Amino acid sequence: MQNMLTLIANLFRLGNASKNMGAQAVSELLIGLSEYVDLTSPPAPATPRQPPTPPGTRMVVSTRSFADFTPQANFPIKKCELHHLDEGPSDSAVLTREQGLQYYRTMQTVRRMELKADQLYKQKIIRGFCHLYDGQEACAMGIEAGINPTDHLITAYRAHGYTFTRGVPVREILAELTGRRGGVAKGKGGSMHMYTKNFYGGNGIVGAQVPLGAGVALACQYRGNNQVCVTLYGDGAANQGQIYEAFNMAALWKLPCIFICENNKFGMGTSVERASACTDYYKRGDYIPGIKVDGMDVLCVREAIKFAADHCRAGKGPIVMELETYRYHGHSMSDPGVSYRTREEIQEVRTKNDPITMLKERMLSNNMSSVEEIKAIDLEIRTVIEDAAQYAISDPEPPLDELCNHIFANDAPMEVRGTNPWVKLKSIS
Amino acid sequence: MASLRCFLRSGKNAVSLVLRREFSKSSPVSVQVNVRDALNQALDEELERDERVFLLGEEVAQYDGAYKVSRGLWKKYGDKRIIDTPITEMGFAGIAVGAAFAGLRPICEFMTWNFSMQAIDQVINSAAKTYYMSAGQQAVPIVFRGPNGSSAGVAAQHSQCFAAWYGHCPGLKVLSPWNSEDARGLLKAAIRDDNPVVFLENELMYGVPFELSEEVLHKDFVIPIGKAKVERQGTHITLVSHSRCVGFCLDAAAVLAKEGIECEVVNLRTIRPLDVETIEASVMKTGHMVTVEGGWPQYGVGAEICARIMEGPAFNYLDAPAVRVTGVDIPMPYAKILEDHSVPQIKDVIFSVKKVLNM
Numbered sequence: 001m002q003n004m005l006t007l008i009a010n011l012f013r014l015g016n017a018s019k020n021m022g023a024q025a026v027s028e029l030l031i032g033l034s035e036y037v038d039l040t041s042p043p044a045p046a047t048p049r050q051p052p053t054p055p056g057t058r059m060v061v062s063t064r065s066f067a068d069f070t071p072q073a074n075f076p077i078k079k080c081e082l083h084h085l086d087e088g089p090s091d092s093a094v095l096t097r098e099q100g101l102q103y104y105r106t107m108q109t110v111r112r113m114e115l116k117a118d119q120l121y122k123q124k125i126i127r128g129f130c131h132l133y134d135g136q137e138a139c140a141m142g143i144e145a146g147i148n149p150t151d152h153l154i155t156a157y158r159a160h161g162y163t164f165t166r167g168v169p170v171r172e173i174l175a176e177l178t179g180r181r182g183g184v185a186k187g188k189g190g191s192m193h194m195y196t197k198n199f200y201g202g203n204g205i206v207g208a209q210v211p212l213g214a215g216v217a218l219a220c221q222y223r224g225n226n227q228v229c230v231t232l233y234g235d236g237a238a239n240q241g242q243i244y245e246a247f248n249m250a251a252l253w254k255l256p257c258i259f260i261c262e263n264n265k266f267g268m269g270t271s272v273e274r275a276s277a278c279t280d281y282y283k284r285g286d287y288i289p290g291i292k293v294d295g296m297d298v299l300c301v302r303e304a305i306k307f308a309a310d311h312c313r314a315g316k317g318p319i320v321m322e323l324e325t326y327r328y329h330g331h332s333m334s335d336p337g338v339s340y341r342t343r344e345e346i347q348e349v350r351t352k353n354d355p356i357t358m359l360k361e362r363m364l365s366n367n368m369s370s371v372e373e374i375k376a377i378d379l380e381i382r383t384v385i386e387d388a389a390q391y392a393i394s395d396p397e398p399p400l401d402e403l404c405n406h407i408f409a410n411d412a413p414m415e416v417r418g419t420n421p422w423v424k425l426k427s428i429s
Numbered sequence: 430m431a432s433l434r435c436f437l438r439s440g441k442n443a444v445s446l447v448l449r450r451e452f453s454k455s456s457p458v459s460v461q462v463n464v465r466d467a468l469n470q471a472l473d474e475e476l477e478r479d480e481r482v483f484l485l486g487e488e489v490a491q492y493d494g495a496y497k498v499s500r501g502l503w504k505k506y507g508d509k510r511i512i513d514t515p516i517t518e519m520g521f522a523g524i525a526v527g528a529a530f531a532g533l534r535p536i537c538e539f540m541t542w543n544f545s546m547q548a549i550d551q552v553i554n555s556a557a558k559t560y561y562m563s564a565g566q567q568a569v570p571i572v573f574r575g576p577n578g579s580s581a582g583v584a585a586q587h588s589q590c591f592a593a594w595y596g597h598c599p600g601l602k603v604l605s606p607w608n609s610e611d612a613r614g615l616l617k618a619a620i621r622d623d624n625p626v627v628f629l630e631n632e633l634m635y636g637v638p639f640e641l642s643e644e645v646l647h648k649d650f651v652i653p654i655g656k657a658k659v660e661r662q663g664t665h666i667t668l669v670s671h672s673r674c675v676g677f678c679l680d681a682a683a684v685l686a687k688e689g690i691e692c693e694v695v696n697l698r699t700i701r702p703l704d705v706e707t708i709e710a711s712v713m714k715t716g717h718m719v720t721v722e723g724g725w726p727q728y729g730v731g732a733e734i735c736a737r738i739m740e741g742p743a744f745n746y747l748d749a750p751a752v753r754v755t756g757v758d759i760p761m762p763y764a765k766i767l768e769d770h771s772v773p774q775i776k777d778v779i780f781s782v783k784k785v786l787n788m
Contacts (some may be wrong), residue, residue, distance in 0.1 A: 068762060152531065167450020186564035193562040200530050200567065205554050211520045212555060222483070222509065229531075245520025252515070406561045407599055409568035409623040414702065415601075421740035429565065 072096040073366045077300045083283045083290035083320075089307035093299035096236075097368045100359065103145065103298050104369075105377055107137035107356045110161045112385045113170050117160065117177055121333045125393060126177045129204075130191050134159040135328040138355035139262055140165045142301020143230055147309055152220070154200040155232040156264075157192040158327075162232075165197035167237040170384060174392035182395040186402065207233060207240030214246040217257035217318070226310045228256040232306070236267020238281050247318070251288050256319035258308045258354045259285065261322045262295065263305065268331040268339045282322035295323030326353070401426070453772070459642045465635040467609035468498045471616040472536070474648045475596040479534060482620060485525055486538025486575075495540050496576060496635055522548035522573070526555045529625075536620065539575035542591045542629060547595075553669040556625035557600030572619045574628035578672065578723045579772050581633065585760035590724030592671065595627040595732070596700040602654055603627045603700040607675040611670040611698055614652030614731055622654060629700070631673045657704035659711065663693030666717040666782055669708055669734055671697040673772060674721045674754075682776035690782065700730060705737050712743040718751040719781050723772055726755040749785050754778055 074094050082088045089128040133140070144151070146212035155162050163173050176183030177191055184194045189397045192204040193323045200216060203209035213231025220227040233243060236259050249320045261281040265272055272279045282290035289311070293304040301323060308319045326349045330337025337346070363369045402428035404416040413428045462470075476482050488495045490503035490513040503511040516519040518539065525537035539545045556569045564786060578590040596603045602624055606612040612630070619626040644650060660675060661682055668678040675696045682692035693711050697704065712718050718738060720731035731753030738744060738751055757771045 006726045018588040108710065154527075185562060185566070189562040195563040195566045200527070201559075201563070205550055208523060208550055208555055211523025212527035212530065212673045214520075215524035215529070216531040217527075219531030219533045220523055222528070242523060243518075245515075245517035246523065248515060249520055249524060253512075268510065341583070406563075406565040409560050409565070410568075410604070411624070 012325060023067075055173050062405040068367070069097055069369065070367045073362075073368060075085075075299055075362060077292045077303060080094075080294075080300070080304055081282065081292040083128055083280075083285075083292075084287070085289045085291065086349070087167035088291055089293075089300075089303040094300060095301050095362070095368075095410065096301060097363075099145070100363045100368050101373075101377070103141050104356065104359055104363070104374070105381065106144075106165060107141050107298065107359065108382065109170065109357060110134075110140065110164055111383050112162060112381055113164065113173065116385050118329065118333065120174070120389065120392070126191075127155065127179075128190055130177065130331040130333040131331065132333070133157040133158050133327070135349065135355070136262060136264060136295065136325045137161060138258075138298040138301055139295045139323045139325055142298045143260070143305050145298070145302040146305030147228065147230060150198065151223075151309070152198045152200070152216045153232070154203065154209050154229065156206065156209055156234060156237060157202070157204055158234070159192065159194060159202040161201065163194045163196070163202065168194060168196050168199075169388070170314060171391045174338075175395050176389045178392040179397060180392060180395035181398040181402075182391065185234045187398040188402075188406070195238075199303050207242050209233065210237070210243045211246040213259075214250045214255055214257050215320075217221040217250065217251070217255040218313075220256050221253070226313055228258055228309050230258045230260060232260045232262055234267060235261060235263040235265065235272050235279075235281060236263070236270070236275065238263075238284060239276055247285050247320075247363075247385055250318040251285075254315060256312035256315075257318040258305065258312060259318060259320045261320070262325055264325050264327045266327075266331070266340060269335065271340065280322075282320055285320035286316050288320050288321040292321065292322045292324065295325030296353050296358065298355060298359055302425050303369065341366070405429070439497045440694070444694055459640050460636045460646065462604075462609045462641045463636055463638040464609050464612045465498055466497065466631075467613040467639075467641070468616055468630065468635075469502070469514060469619075471536045471613045472499060472502060473505070475617055475620040476502065476510060478648070479620075480510075481532065482536065482537045483510045483512065483528075483533065484538065485514055485521060487514055487540050489513060489538050489671045491724055494538075496632060498630075498635070499538070503629070510572055516563075518544050518547040519551060520668050522551040523555065525571055525573075526551050526569060526625075529556070529569045530559075530567060534570045534620065536572045536574060537685050539573065541580075541587055541632075542575050542577040543587050543589055545573065545575070545591065552595070552601075552625070552627070555596055557598050558596055559600075559625070561600055568623050571777065572616075572626045572628055573624075574616070574619075576632040576635075577629035577631060578631055579633075579756070579761060579768075581770065582763060582765065583761075584763040588761035590722070590756070591627075591631075592722070592724055593729045593733075596627075596703075597729060598701075601625055601627055601701060603629065604654065605636070605671040605697065605700050607672055607696050607698070608637075609641055611652065611658075611696070613641070613645060614650055615654070615698060617649075618651040618654050618726075621651065629672065634673055634676075637676075642726070649658055655699050655702040655704055657698055657707040658696045658772050659693060659707065660696045661692065661694040663691040663715065665692065665715055666692050666719065666786060667693045667695060667708070667711040667715045667780070668719050668721060668778065669695045669697065669711075669731075670721040671700060671730065672723065672770055674723055677741050677775050677778055681782065682774045684775070684779055685782060690786065690788075692782065697730075701732065703737070705741065708734060709738065709743040712751075713746040716746050716748040717785050719754060719778070719785055721754040721778055723756050725758050726753055727758065729755060731755055749787065752781055752785055754781050 080088045114132045144165040172184040172325045194202045217229040282292040294300040326412045404425045411429045416425045416427045489499045490511040493500040525535040579588040604615045606615045670678045678694045735751045754773045
C-alpha cells in the first residue's frame with residue numbers, strides 16, 4: 001500500500017514536472033502501479049513497453065485501460081416528449097468507457113476544429129461562408145453513434161461536424177475551407193459542399209436537402225437493403241414548403257427516412273418565436289410520429305436515433321426528431337451572434353449545458369476516466385488540429401487547369417469557353 | 430422483333446407496315462411510329478435494360494401518363510418502377526435527385542416544363558452543380574423530361590419554352606428532339622448518360638408519325654448527345670432550328686425550292702452542349718443563316734447561335750447578318766387568331782430567308 005501511494009505520488013509529480021523526464025521512466029512507473037491494483041475488470045490485453053520517445057516531447061499517457069476505471073455505467077437520460085407514439089426511446093443509456101472516450105474525442109475534435117476555423121476565418125485565410133457547429137457536437141456524435149456507417153446522412157450548410165463524423169479527416173475539411181487542392185472537394189466546394197461515402201453534403205439552399213434525403217431513403221427502400229437516411233434541417237428551414245412535400249411522400253410511401261430538426265433556437269437572427277406559428281418542431285410532421293430530444297446530451301441523442309432507426313427499418317415509415325441544441329457562434333462568421341441574443345444566455349449554456357463538459361463530468365464522476373487522461377486526449381487533439389491547420393495553410397491552391405474539370409461524369413473531354421472567345425479551356429471528367 | 434410486337438400490342442396508334450420491294454429476298458422493314466410511341470418504346474426498353482431506372486411524376490402510372498407517353502408501363506413494371514406522385518414538383522424533383530445521389534437512375538417527369546419552375550432549384554442547384562462542387566465524387570444520373578414550349582390554346586402559364594433557361598446552365602445536358610427518331614435515340618442516350626439531362630419534348634409533336642428504319646428500332650439505338658443533324662442539304666442559306674420548328678423549316682425549304690432557293694436545314698437535337706461545328710460548317714458553305722425557334726427572342730437559343738457565329742471562323746463567310754425567327758416577345762395569348770400570330774409560321778421563315786438573301 002505504501003509503495004502504491006509512493007508510486008501514485010510520483011506519477012502526480014511527473015505530471016507537474018518539466019519535460020526532462022524520459023517517457024520510459026513514466027512507463028515503468030505505470031507498469032509498476034498496475035501490479036498493485038486489484039483486478040476488477042477483464043485483464044487488459046498484454047501491451048509491450050512503449051519504445052522511448054525522443055527527448056523534449058510531451059509525455060503521452062498510454063491508452064490502455066487502467067484496471068481501476070469503471071468499464072461501463074448506466075445513466076438516466078431525459079425522457080423524450082412524444083408525438084403519435086405510445087413508446088419512446090429508453091430513459092436510460094449504457095455507456096462503456098471505450099464509447100465515452102470515443103464520443104469525447106470526437107466531440108472535442110469537432111469543437112477544436114470549429115474554433116480553429118474561426119481563427120483562420122478572422123485571419124482571412126478562410127473566406128466566404130463559414131457556419132460553425134460548436135455547441136451542437138452532441139447531435140452529430142449521438143447520431144453517428146446510433147446508426148451504421150452503411151446508413152446515409154444529409155444535412156444543410158452547418159456541416160463541418162457531420163463531415164467529420166461521417167469519416168472525412170480534419171485536414172481535408174480545413175483544407176477545403178481554405179480552398180486548397182488537398183481539400184475533400186479539391187477546393188471546388190468550400191464550406192457548404194463537402195461529400196464522402198454515404199454523406200451527401202453540405203447543401204447551401206435552405207430546405208432543399210430534405211427532399212434529397214427522402215430520395216436517398218427511397219433508394220434504400222427500392223434496393224431493400226435495410227438502410228436508413230438521416231435527413232437534417234434547422235428550425236429556420238422547418239417552415240419550408242418542400243419539407244412538407246417530402247413529409248407527405250415519405251409517409252405515403254413509408255420511406256425509411258429520419259427527419260431531424262436541429263433546433264438551436266435561431267434561424268440566422270430570427271428567434272423561433274418570431275419565425276414559426278408552431279415551435280413544436282417534433283409535431284410539425286403532423287401524421288408522422290415525432291420525438292423531442294435533448295440535443296445537448298449525446299446519450300439522449302444516441303438512444304433516440306437508435307429508436308428512430310429501428311422504427312424505420314421495421315418498415316413503419318418516416319419519423320421526425322427535434323434535437324434541442326444551441327450554437328455558440330452566430331449564424332455564420334459574419335454574424336457576431338449577440339444582436340438577437342444576450343451574452344449572458346450564451347454563457348449560461350456554456351457553463352450549465354455544454355455537451356462536452358456534461359460527458360466529461362459523467363465520466364469523471366463515475367470513475368470512467370481521469371483528469372489526466374482527458375487532458376492527454378485534449379493535447380492529442382490539439383496536435384491533430386494544429387497539424388491539420390498547418391496543412392490547410394501550406395497546401396497549394398488547386399491548379400488552374402482543374403478549373404473546368406468535373407462538369408460531367410464519365411464523359412469524353414470537352415472544350416469550355418473561357419472569359420473571351422479566344423480562351424478555350426479543357427474539361428475532363 | 431420485340432419492339433414491333435410491343436407497340437402493336439399497345440392501344441391505338443398509326444402503325445402501317447411499309448415493305449420496300451427489293452430484288453433480293455431479305456426486305457428491310459421500316460415502320461410508321463409517332464413521337465409518343467417512340468418515347469414509350471424507349472422508356473420501356475431502358476426500364477427493361479437496367480433495373481435501377483424508374484419513372485416518377487404526376488399521373489405517370491395508373492393514368493398511363495397525362496399525355497399517354499408512359500402508357501402500359503405501370504401495368505408491366507408495377508408500383509416500384511413507375512411511381513405516381515402528388516402534385517408537389519419541388520418535393521418529388523428533390524426526391525428524384527436524392528435517389529440519383531444514392532445510385533438509382535430516375536426519370537422525373539414534369540407534366541409540362543412550365544411546372545419545373547417550382548422545382549428549378551432542385552434541377553440547377555442540386556442536380557446540375559453537384560458533380561462540380563464535389564470535385565467528381567457525386568454523380569447525378571437523372572433525366573428530367575416533359576413537354577416544352579407552346580401547345581394549342583393553353584394560354585400564357587402553360588406555353589413557355591425553357592430551352593434558353595436550362596441551356597444557360599453548366600452541368601446540364603439539354604436535349605430537344607424533333608421527330609420520332611430523335612425522340613427515341615435521344616431519350617435512350619439521356620437515360621444511359623450519367624449526368625443530369627433536361628429532355629424537352631413537344632406536345633404538338635406527340636401524335637405526328639415518322640418512318641423509322643430497322644436500325645433505329647434496334648434496342649441499342651442511341652443518338653450521340655451534342656451532335657446536330659443536317660436534315661436537308663442546301664447551298665444558299667442555313668436554317669438552324671430545334672424541336673417542332675425543324676418541321677416548319679423543312680416545309681419552308683420545300684416552298685423555297687420551287688423558287689430555286691436551296692435551304693440547308695440543321696436540326697440541333699441538343700441545345701447544350703451546342704454543336705457549333707456543324708452549324709459553322711454549314712454557314713461556311715452557304716454564307717447565310719436564319720435561326721428558327723418557338724421561344725422568346727431575348728437571350729434565347731437563336732441569340733446564342735448568332736453570337737457564336739460572330740465569334741468563330743464562320744463570320745468571315747457570312748454575306749449578310751444572321752437573323753433570328755422567334756416567338757413574339759409576349760406572354761402567350763389564348764384566342765386562336767392571337768396565338769397563331771404569337772409563334773413562328775412557315776411564312777415567317779420564308780419571309781426572313783428572302784430578306785437575308787436580299788430578294
